[in-house]
Amino acid sequence: MVDAAINHTAVEVKAPEGRPSDYFGKKVFSRAAMRKYLNKATYDALIDTMQNGTPLTRELADGIAAGMRQWALENGADHYTHWFQPLTGGTAEKHDGFVNPDGSGGVLEEFSGKLLVQQEPDASSFPNGGIRNTFEARGYSAWDPASPAFIVDTTLCIPTVFIAYTGEALDYKVPLLRSLTAVGQAATEVCRYFDKNVQRVTCFLGWEQEYFLVDESLWAGRPDLMLTGRTLMGHESAKNQQLEDHYFGAIPTRVMAFMKDLEYECLMLGIPVKTRHNEVAPNQFELAPVYEEANLANDHNQLLMTIMDKIARRHRFRVLLHEKPFKGINGSGKHNNWSLGTDTGVNLLSPGKTASENLQFITFLVNAITAVYKYNGLLKASIMSATNAHRLGANEAPPAIISTFLGTQVSAVLDKLAASKGDDAIRFDAKNVFKMSGISHIPTLLLDNTDRNRTSPFAFTGNRFEFRAVGSSDNCAEAMIVLNAAIAHELTLFKEQVDAKIEAGAKKEKAIYEVLKQMIKSCTAVRFDGNGYSDEWKAEAKKRCLDCESSTPLVFDRYLDKAAQQMFAATGVFNEVELEARAEVKWETYTKKIQIEGRVLGDLAMNHIVPIASKYEAMLLDKVFKMTQINRGLNTAPDIELIKKIQDHTAEIQRLTGEMIEARKKANPIEQARAKAIAYHDTVEIFFEEIRRHIDKLEEIVDDQMWPLPKYRELLFLR
Ligand code: ADP
Ligand code: MG
DSSP states (O other): OGGGGOOOSOOOOOOOSSOHHHHTTTTBOOHHHHHHHSOHHHHHHHHHHHHHOOOOOHHHHHHHHHHHHHHHHHTTOOEEEEEEOBTTSSOEEOOEESEEEOSSSOEEEOOOHHHHHEEOOOOTTSOOTTSSOGGGOOEEEEEOTTSOOEEETTEEEEEEEEEETTSOBOBSHHHHHHHHHHHHHHHHHHHTTTOTTOOOEEEEEEEEEEEEEEEHHHHTTOHHHHHHSSOSOOOOOSSSSTTOOSTTOOOOHHHHHHHHHHHHHHHHTTOOEEEEEEOSSTTEEEEEEOOEEHHHHHHHHHHHHHHHHHHHHHTTEEEEOOSOSSTTSOOOBEEEEEEEEETTSOBTTSOOSSHHHHHHHHHHHHHHHHHHHHTHHHHHHHHOOTTGGGTTTSTTSOOSOOOEEOOHHHHHHHHHHHHOOTTHHHHOOHHHHHSOTTOTTSOHHHHHHHOOOTTOSEEEOSSSEEEOOOBTTSOHHHHHHHHHHHHHHHHHHHHHHHHHHHHTTOOHHHHHHHHHHHHHHHTGGGBOOSOTTSHHHHHHHHHTTOOOOOOHHHHGGGGGSHHHHHHHHHHTSOOHHHHHHHHHHHHHHHHHHHHHHHHHHHHIIIIIIHHHHHHHHHHHHHHHHHHHHHTSOOOOHHHHHHHHHHHHHHHHHHHHHHHHHHHHHHHTTOOSHHHHHHHIIIIITHHHHHHHHHHHHHHHHSOTTTOOSOOHHHHSOOO
């Protein structure tokens, strides 16, 4: 019924002029633009800052600002903004015009180094976990020269960090940058065992963004989608993803027009988008760029999420980044492909050609999985949220357990190494193990790629790790901060142990082997190559003492564990105040999201569903009454059955909604953020599924013409 109202025709998109290589980065103050708009000395200094973190002087900043302004004005910008990533999960911007009175009745376009480098957003209302009390509400945004400025619409956006007056991080970028420094330094030190020429190690991130699209007019008819990002009710469509006909299927024309538009915009903004395809669920899609340095990659993902939303609207769609917008079909994730590379061009997570290169590879691999083992609970906390909880440990989702999959070849190498005795290991040549007998003509890379496990939350995929449990709406930084900090810490401990052995007289290689052997043996619990979705794994993981907690507020406790605090302090990524503030924000955000869902569910149940069901019930009653009035032996039994069912379900909805409201009333006065979040988890959220079940039953009974909400079958099948 509703479907008839949808306009399925694609929005006309003007094809971009030229090839992607012509317009790539057109809206970015890229190196090419810098070279053109800055003088040589300023350009060199800026590159030095970007690459080596050398501080910029105010004069240089003035020179850069002048060049940037010139470029921005020539490219249609009239405003500028510091663009930052507060703990809301989104991005924040406050636009200022370039114009300034010139003192004689006119205006001039102005932009100084001071405005470029630092601003003071009047932003006392961002989540801060108590770090900034309103009487000391000052926060600073400060330019991050490592991520180039760009233009969106007519605004020059300057990527910045966001810190409190007292120095604590209030955003995702500060700790991300700290963690990247930590892992870069620790990894460089370890690399020097193998190659003295290594000066710098860079962390790379390649994200894959999954999302749903729904028609805008249908979306507007679903207050739950509008206000919570997911459907809080809705009976399963008769046809879902059973036929597996959506994944990699032909992309609907209307969606294709959207994708082309989005890709064009991304390329203009310097986001190297590469892959697009249909995902498993109906209306679900994926977009992935080529991986980049992690800080830039993360800015690009944040930017992508914003422009996706904007372009979707242009195409009369709404993009859903929620991890589980629809019950009963796949949810959306954001795989984070992670690796480390040296300035000598070596991917440290890629098997090499020589025994020495392979020892280096194994060193980094083992350090990574040891970190994942030691901080598996914390890694889970880094990706846990009210929304991602639907993918982690809830119904129809993998369990909330972090394990790692290495594949048969790599597993065999590690097991062989751990089992080797004496000098054995030194003769051990990993090169042979990477070849598989009989099919040696197939390049190693192909072999690696076929050995995949799609159920592992943290899988080794041949030349990188893929952290798959990250949520589709997450800021990737959160996961990357924990991962990089933990690995940095592990690499430092590893080096201390190796150095101690060398000092005690051991040869370097032997010392490395010995320490690795020990590490491999102690982290076996985290290695799991089987089906991560199975119930057996849940039981097995518990035996292995992996973190199996699935209550979201309790998972956040991991940030405040002694070991986590020490690790974050040692790597300089978070101090105690910052950690407490972050946990506080997580609990608060959780509570608010559940509170909003509870309210929306209650409103919909009482104002939309129950009245309509009652109306239909009244119609049936009227019918039955008239049937008995004419007294011709008509069969009223089936209708009476239906009436009873409607009565039962509406009565239950009313009762449960009332109880849920009572539970909220009890939870609301709780002052402590953690206790309140727990109350919301344990006493409020538990009603959602039950209430929904009754509503979904009514959806099956009530006249389709009367049903007040667009149904799954209408929402989910774009043509
Ligand atoms: P799949 O869906 O099979 O995992 P995709 O091609 O969709 O593969 O995505 C793979 C992602 O991994 C891309 O973003 C790609 O750029 C990224 N990637 C590839 N190699 C590396 C690497 N060494 N480090 C980080 N990311 C990488
Ligand atoms: Mg992937």
